[in-house]
Amino acid sequence: MPGDNKLFGNGAHMDTKKRRMLRIGFIGIGAVCICVGILRGEYTVILQKAVKICLECIGI
Amino acid sequence: MSRMHRYIGRASDERNHQDGAAPNQKHLRRHSSFRLMIQLLAAAFFNGYAAGFLKGKIFTGRTKLFCVPVLNCYACPGALGSCPIGAMQAVIGSRHRFPFLVLGTLMLFGVVCGRLLCGFLCPFGLIQDLLYCIPLPKRKVPRKIDKRLRHLKYAILVIFVLLIPALTSNAFGTGEPGFCKYICPAGTLEGGVPLLLANENLRQAVGFLFSWKCAVLLAVLIGSMLVSRFFCRYLCPLGAFYALFHRFALYQMQVRTERCIGCGKCDAVCPMALDVRKEIAGGECIRCGRCKAICPTKAIDSDICAEREPSATCETE
Numbered sequence: 001m002p003g004d005n006k007l008f009g010n011g012a013h014m015d016t017k018k019r020r021m022l023r024i025g026f027i028g029i030g031a032v033c034i035c036v037g038i039l040r041g042e043y044t045v046i047l048q049k050a051v052k053i054c055l056e057c058i059g060i
Numbered sequence: 061m062s063r064m065h066r067y068i069g070r071a072s073d074e075r076n077h078q079d080g081a082a083p084n085q086k087h088l089r090r091h092s093s094f095r096l097m098i099q100l101l102a103a104a105f106f107n108g109y110a111a112g113f114l115k116g117k118i119f120t121g122r123t124k125l126f127c128v129p130v131l132n133c134y135a136c137p138g139a140l141g142s143c144p145i146g147a148m149q150a151v152i153g154s155r156h157r158f159p160f161l162v163l164g165t166l167m168l169f170g171v172v173c174g175r176l177l178c179g180f181l182c183p184f185g186l187i188q189d190l191l192y193c194i195p196l197p198k199r200k201v202p203r204k205i206d207k208r209l210r211h212l213k214y215a216i217l218v219i220f221v222l223l224i225p226a227l228t229s230n231a232f233g234t235g236e237p238g239f240c241k242y243i244c245p246a247g248t249l250e251g252g253v254p255l256l257l258a259n260e261n262l263r264q265a266v267g268f269l270f271s272w273k274c275a276v277l278l279a280v281l282i283g284s285m286l287v288s289r290f291f292c293r294y295l296c297p298l299g300a301f302y303a304l305f306h307r308f309a310l311y312q313m314q315v316r317t318e319r320c321i322g323c324g325k326c327d328a329v330c331p332m333a334l335d336v337r338k339e340i341a342g343g344e345c346i347r348c349g350r351c352k353a354i355c356p357t358k359a360i361d362s363d364i365c366a367e368r369e370p371s372a373t374c375e376t377e
Contacts, residue, residue, distance in 0.1 A: 008083065023308040025172055030167035037161025042151050043125050046161070048152040050124035050134040050142040053117075053262070056241035057135040058252035059273035060265045 084356050088329065091353035095180060096189075103183035105140075107250070108131065112137030116249075116258025129169040130182040131298050133244065135251030136256070145221055145298055146247075153225035153235025170302045174309030178292055178299050180347035184246045188284040189293055190332070198285040206333065209294045210344060216243065217297035241269070245277040246354050287329040292346065302344050303343030310365050313347060315350055319359035326351035326360065335371060336360075 037043070090323060109119040118137050128141040139191035144166055151159035178185055192198075201209065216239065224238025229320070252273065256263050292299050304311050312317035315337050329350045338349045340360070352360040354356055 001318070019308055023225055023310070025123035026167055026171045026305060026308055030164045030171065033160045033167065035164075036375025037159070037164060040160065042154075042159065042161040043153050045154045045156060046127070046142050046147045047122075047125050048100050049147065051118070051120040053255065054133075054135040054146065054237075054240060054247070054251065055265075056237050057133050057143075057244065057247035058255055058262070059241075059248055060262065 072270045077230055081357070082323070084354050087369050088350060088353040090348055095348060096186075099178050099183075099186040099189070102130070102181040103186055105171065106132045106181075106183060107136055108137030108140050108181060110136045113258065114255055116255055116262075118255075119354065119376060129166075129173070129177045131244075131246050132182075133182050133240075133247040133251040135247060137251075137254050139250070143246075145244070149221055149225040149235070149240060152222065153228075157226070157341060166298075166301055167305060170305030174306035174311060174347065175299060175302045175343070175345060176309070176311050176347040177302065179294075179346035182292075183250070184296075185289065185292060185346070186294050187249070188289050191281060191284040192288045192331070194285050194292035196285050198288070200333070206293075212294050213296055213300040216295060217300045221297045238344060242272070243276060243295070245273075245280040245291065246252065248273045248277040287348070288333065293332060293344075299346075306343040306345070307341065311347060311361040312365075313345065313349075313352065315340055315359060316359045319357045321357055321359075323356060325354045325356065331335075 107192075110199065112119055116137065118135060119140055121140070123140045124142050126141050127144040127147050128139075129144070131145060132139055132141070132212060133144055134141070134143045144162055144340040148159045148162040148166075151162060219273055220238035221241060225235035228238070230236055237343055248270075256266065256270075280291050280295070287293070320337060322337075327334070330336055331348060331350065332344050332346055334342070336345075339345060340351070347362070349362065352362055
């Protein structure tokens with residue numbers, strides 16, 4: 001339905017080509033983000049937080 | 061038939077059709093059992109460190125380097141991986157400021173699976189599904205209010221997950237995890253309650269914040285008994301994030317207009333109370349597949365990488 005070919009409307013339909021391109025684009029951006037995050041050493045922050053009892057999470 | 065009349069609670073719908081059920085009702089029951097099994101397996105897998113519950117200690121192995129794709133608190137004694145929302149707040153509140161790693165991971169999860177993760181793998185979704193099975197009078201949130209309340213989860217994502225950790229600083233110089241600290245009912249239920257039950261030292265440290273979090277948890281639990289997937293619909297920031305990428309996800313569902321007879325059975329069983337024929341491709345659908353299982357004419361398709369041109373939405377009322 002041409003009127004529904006929009007990204008964030010209720011119909012949420014979009015052109016198949018556009019969807020495929022956006023999908024590939026997001027996969028690429030996601031992969032780059034992961035590489036940048038690893039290079040910046042963000043995993044150490046995550047691990048340090050995750051291996052201690054998170055007092056905020058349990059409400060202390 | 062109006063939406064109001066078509067909509068009945070999922071639990072009552074299943075009860076009404078227990079005997080002499082039509083084939084599609086049998087499909088729905090079979091599908092529900094299958095989904096429940098997947099949900100239970102996923103919850104057990106993400107929280108596989110059973111000894112933690114007995115010792116009142118959390119798992120400290122290297123698997124916590126990785127984020128799980130669902131809302132599962134890393135303070136849960138059994139948790140083997142990190143909560144993506146908690147990890148995102150931790151990185152934003154650290155010297156790194158921008159959470160490239162978590163964002164990239166969630167983006168990949170979102171583009172590959174979308175909210176299928178909410179429907180099949182999320183342990184807190186499972187808890188809500190089980191709570192909704194409790195035979196209490198179910199509530200239907202009026203359509204207009206429901207639509208507005210659904211935006212709340214995006215506000216929570218922006219304010220509590222992104223802004224509060226970025227703009228605040230605690231005694232250690234790190235940002236406060238706003239969502240974990242003030243809202244997350246999964247943290248209270250999966251982390252707080254088991255740890256406090258098993259750990260005397262933590263019990264002595266409890267104060268107002270824990271009471272506040274218990275009140276939030278209680279409200280969410282009661283809400284989930286009355287309104288299907290209450291937390292997922294209105295409050296979950298992870299669901300909000302996945303909803304942004306849901307339309308590009310590899311796994312898609314759509315209604316085949318030519319087969320739809322407009323019976324409204326799909327709307328009646330939708331746990332997210334969607335107008336399935338119009339909103340199945342939208343970010344609110346958790347891809348639970350209940351609509352597909354109940355459809356008498358097999359008008360709902362689901363496929364990985366379905367690149368067929370989208371069907372028009374049905375207007376057959």
